Amino acid sequence: MSAREIIAYLVEGSIFIYAISISLAYILLAVFSMIELRRHLKKNFFIDHHDLLRSSLAPSVSLLAPAYNEGLTIIDNVKSLLSIQYNNFEVVIINDGSKDDTMAKLIEAFRLEKVPFHMVERLKTKPIRGIYRSTDRAFSNLTIVDKENGGKSDALNVGLNVSSNSLVACIDVDCIIESDALLKMVKPFMEDKENVIASGGVVRIANSCVIEEGRLIKVNLPTSQLARFQVLEYLRAFLLGRMAWSKLNGLLLISGAFGMFKREVAVVAGGYSTNTVGEDMELVVRMRAYLLERKIRFKIKYIPDPLCWTEAPSSNKILSRQRNRWARGTFEVLKNHRYMFFNPRYKVMGLLSYPFWFFFEWMAPFIEAIGVLYFIFLWITGAIWWTHALALLGLVYFFALFISTFSLLAEEMSYFKYTKRSDLWKMVLAAMFEPFLYHPKVTFWSLKGNLDLFKGTKSWGDMTREGFKPKTKGKFIRHNDS
Amino acid sequence: MTVSWFKSLPFNIQALLSICFFFLILSLLFILIIQISQLVKSVSTYFRNKYIGEIQNEVSLIVVQSAFSETPDASFQYKLKKLQALKKKSRYLSMIIMNEIVSMKKNLTGESAEYLENVYRQLGLREISISKVKSRNWKRIAKGMREIEVMQQTDTIHHLVKYLHSSNYYLRREVRLCLAGIAPKPLFFLDTINEFLSEWERMLLFEKLKQRPAELIPDFSAWYRHPNKSVVSFCVEMTVQFGQMQNIGKLEALLMEADKQLICHIIDSLRRMEAVQSLNAVGSILSKSQSSKLIISCLQFIRSIGDNSCEKIVTPFIRHKNPMVRMEAIRTLHETGASLSLNDRERRSMLAHIQHPLLS
Numbered sequence: 001m002s003a004r005e006i007i008a009y010l011v012e013g014s015i016f017i018y019a020i021s022i023s024l025a026y027i028l029l030a031v032f033s034m035i036e037l038r039r040h041l042k043k044n045f046f047i048d049h050h051d052l053l054r055s056s057l058a059p060s061v062s063l064l065a066p067a068y069n070e071g072l073t074i075i076d077n078v079k080s081l082l083s084i085q086y087n088n089f090e091v092v093i094i095n096d097g098s099k100d101d102t103m104a105k106l107i108e109a110f111r112l113e114k115v116p117f118h119m120v121e122r123l124k125t126k127p128i129r130g131i132y133r134s135t136d137r138a139f140s141n142l143t144i145v146d147k148e149n150g151g152k153s154d155a156l157n158v159g160l161n162v163s164s165n166s167l168v169a170c171i172d173v174d175c176i177i178e179s180d181a182l183l184k185m186v187k188p189f190m191e192d193k194e195n196v197i198a199s200g201g202v203v204r205i206a207n208s209c210v211i212e213e214g215r216l217i218k219v220n221l222p223t224s225q226l227a228r229f230q231v232l233e234y235l236r237a238f239l240l241g242r243m244a245w246s247k248l249n250g251l252l253l254i255s256g257a258f259g260m261f262k263r264e265v266a267v268v269a270g271g272y273s274t275n276t277v278g279e280d281m282e283l284v285v286r287m288r289a290y291l292l293e294r295k296i297r298f299k300i301k302y303i304p305d306p307l308c309w310t311e312a313p314s315s316n317k318i319l320s321r322q323r324n325r326w327a328r329g330t331f332e333v334l335k336n337h338r339y340m341f342f343n344p345r346y347k348v349m350g351l352l353s354y355p356f357w358f359f360f361e362w363m364a365p366f367i368e369a370i371g372v373l374y375f376i377f378l379w380i381t382g383a384i385w386w387t388h389a390l391a392l393l394g395l396v397y398f399f400a401l402f403i404s405t406f407s408l409l410a411e412e413m414s415y416f417k418y419t420k421r422s423d424l425w426k427m428v429l430a431a432m433f434e435p436f437l438y439h440p441k442v443t444f445w446s447l448k449g450n451l452d453l454f455k456g457t458k459s460w461g462d463m464t465r466e467g468f469k470p471k472t473k474g475k476f477i478r479h480n481d482s
Numbered sequence: 483m484t485v486s487w488f489k490s491l492p493f494n495i496q497a498l499l500s501i502c503f504f505f506l507i508l509s510l511l512f513i514l515i516i517q518i519s520q521l522v523k524s525v526s527t528y529f530r531n532k533y534i535g536e537i538q539n540e541v542s543l544i545v546v547q548s549a550f551s552e553t554p555d556a557s558f559q560y561k562l563k564k565l566q567a568l569k570k571k572s573r574y575l576s577m578i579i580m581n582e583i584v585s586m587k588k589n590l591t592g593e594s595a596e597y598l599e600n601v602y603r604q605l606g607l608r609e610i611s612i613s614k615v616k617s618r619n620w621k622r623i624a625k626g627m628r629e630i631e632v633m634q635q636t637d638t639i640h641h642l643v644k645y646l647h648s649s650n651y652y653l654r655r656e657v658r659l660c661l662a663g664i665a666p667k668p669l670f671f672l673d674t675i676n677e678f679l680s681e682w683e684r685m686l687l688f689e690k691l692k693q694r695p696a697e698l699i700p701d702f703s704a705w706y707r708h709p710n711k712s713v714v715s716f717c718v719e720m721t722v723q724f725g726q727m728q729n730i731g732k733l734e735a736l737l738m739e740a741d742k743q744l745i746c747h748i749i750d751s752l753r754r755m756e757a758v759q760s761l762n763a764v765g766s767i768l769s770k771s772q773s774s775k776l777i778i779s780c781l782q783f784i785r786s787i788g789d790n791s792c793e794k795i796v797t798p799f800i801r802h803k804n805p806m807v808r809m810e811a812i813r814t815l816h817e818t819g820a821s822l823s824l825n826d827r828e829r830r831s832m833l834a835h836i837q838h839p840l841l842s
Binding site for chain 1: 491495499502516621624628806831
C-alpha cells in the first residue's frame, strides 16, 4: 500500500467511524428522549397547575435578570416578570452598567428609592453603585441593583449575592416567561426525593408570535426562513437531546435564558464564571463537579414544557455572532474541565456527557470541514467514485431529515404549539432545505468561533435585538422577520 | 427496471441506498402520523365546538332554573331528557358532557352543586366513572377517580381504596388525593403509608384539605410519631396551616426527639403559631445549637415573640462566623427592643438595612 492509500484509508475510515458513532448516538438520544417525554406527559396528565399557582406551600423563588442597555423595553419586560403567577417570588433586576437610560427609566416607572441594603458578598463582583426598592407597595417584591459593567456572569453573581431565597431562577430580561413557568420549574425540586439542584425548561422562539404587554397571546411559526431553521434546531436540541440527558442524569447545559438553581449550591460552587462566554454551561458543569467530588448525590432535571419564549436572531450577521459565541463557550468549558474526560470519578458526566460534547458537539464542525476538504481534494485529483459519493450524501441527507421529522413528531405528541396545518408543511420544507441552506453556515460560524477563540476573542459581540414592537394598533408582533 | 438497476449496483451501494430508503420511509411515516394526529385533533375540536355550547347551556339551565323554578322537578326532568338524548348520540358526546359537568362542579357549591350531582347520577355518568375505576388502564382509573372525587360520590370509596397499594406510583398518588377529597376521614391512609411523601404531594393534599369542611379536618398530632418522617413533616405543616393551636404542647415535646431538619421545621411552625409558651424550649435549643440554619430559626422565633428576655442568649450571636446568623441576631435584638451599640462597620450596615422601612 502506498502512503497515499494509507492516508486515504485512515481519513476515510475515521470519518466513517465518526459518522456511524454520531448517528447511533443521536438515534439513542432520540429514542431515550421520546420515552422520557411520554413518561413526563403521563406523570403530569392530571396536574392542573392553575389550581396550585397561588398555593402558600410553594417555595419562594428569586428571579434574577441582568439588564444591559435595555432602555427601549425594560419597563415592559419588568412588568411582564412581575405579573408571573406565583405565590411567593421576588424579582431582582441587575443593571450591568448600562450606558443608556435603563436605570433612569426604572427609577421613574417603579418609583425607586435607594436603600441601605446589606449584601453579603459571598461571590466577588464588580462594585455596586446602589440597590433600589420601590416606594409603591404594588412593586414590593422588586429589587433593582445598579452596578458597574462586568458582563452577564458578573451581574448574575450579584443577583446570587442579593437574593434571599433558596431557589433562584436566572433569566434573560427580554424573554417572555409563561404564567405558570415558575411553578413548573419548582416542581422537580419538590417532587423528587433525591436532591435536585437545578432544573431547566424548553426555550421556544417567539419571532412572529403575538405578544401583548409582555405576554404571549398567540403562537405563530416565524415568517423568516432563518428563524424557522432555528425553530427546528431548538426542537431537536430540546425535545430529542436534553430529555435523554436528563433521564441519564448527564445534562450539562441548562439554558441561560431560563434556568432554576439551588442558590446555595450555585454559590458554594463559585457562582458564574466571568472568564467564559458559555457561563450557563460552565456553571452546571462546575456544580456537578463540586458535588461529585464530595460524593453528594444529586439530580439535574429538565422539563420539556415550553416555559420561555425568546427572540431568535433574524439576520445572518446576528446569528453568526451568537453561534460564534456558543462555539467559543463550548470549547472554553471543555478546556476548563478537561480533567473529567473519561474520568470515572465524574460518573455519567465524565464517562458519557463530556465525551459526547467533546466528540459530537465541539469536534463535529472540524470533522465536517475535513470531510469537505478531503472531498474537494479527491474531486480535483479525479479520485471520486461518484455513485458511492452520492449514495453517502443521500444517506447523510435522509438521516438528517429523519431526525428533524422525529423532532416534529415529538413536538406534535407533546405540546403541539404550532397548530396550523400549513405549519407542518413549512417545517417539513425547512427540514428538507436545512442541510443545504442553514447547516453549512452554522458549521462555518462554529469553526470561525473556534478560530476567534484561538486568536483571543472574548467578547459577546453585539446581539442587537429588535424587541417585541407594536406593528398594528392593539397588537404587538415581532416585525422585520423576513 | 428499477429493481434490475438496483441489483446491478455493487453491494455496498445497495446497502447505502437501502438505508437511505429506510430513513426516507420513516420520515414519511412520521409526517403521516403527525397529519393523522392533527386531523384527529381537528375533528374532535370540531365536534366539541359543535356541541359544547349546547351542552353548557343545557347544564347551566338545569342548575339555574331548577334552583329558581317554582316546579323544580318538572323543569329538571325536561332539561335532563335533552341531555340524555345528546348523551345517547355517541360516546364522544357522553365524554364531553361528563367533562363539562365535572368542570362546572368545581366552581359550584350548595344547591347548585347538588343539582349537578343529581344530573351526574341521573344521566348514568356515575356508572361510567365507576367502570373507569375498574378498568386496567391507569389513566382511565385516575380519570374515573377524579370524577368521583369532584362529584363527591362518597359511597364509591371502597372502589378506590384498593389502589392505595398499587404498584403504579401515580395511581397511588391519585387515590390519596381523591380520598383526601371525599373520604369522611380524609387522611386515614396516612396510618399505613410507608413511602416518601414528596413536598409536591403535600402541597396537593393541602389544597384538597382546604376544600373540606372544617369539622372533617383531622387532628394532625395523631401522626407526630409516625415512623415516616415525611408524614411527620407534613402533619407539622398542616398543624400550622389549619391553626391547631391545641397541639403546640405536642409540637414542643416533639422538639426534643426530632432530627435537625425537623427541629427547624417545628420551630418555624411554632413561630408562625406565635407559640409564646415555647420560648424556653426554643431558647434552650438556641444555646446548645451549632447549626447555622437552626440558630437562624430560633432567632426568628424569638424575634416574632418579641420577648427581650433572651437578650443574653442572643447577643453572642452578633459575633457568629456566619454573616446570616449575625444579621438575624442583630435583627432580633433590634426588634425586641434590646439596646444595641455596634462599633463594627458591618454590623452598623446590617442595622441600617434592618431599620429601613423598604427592607423590613
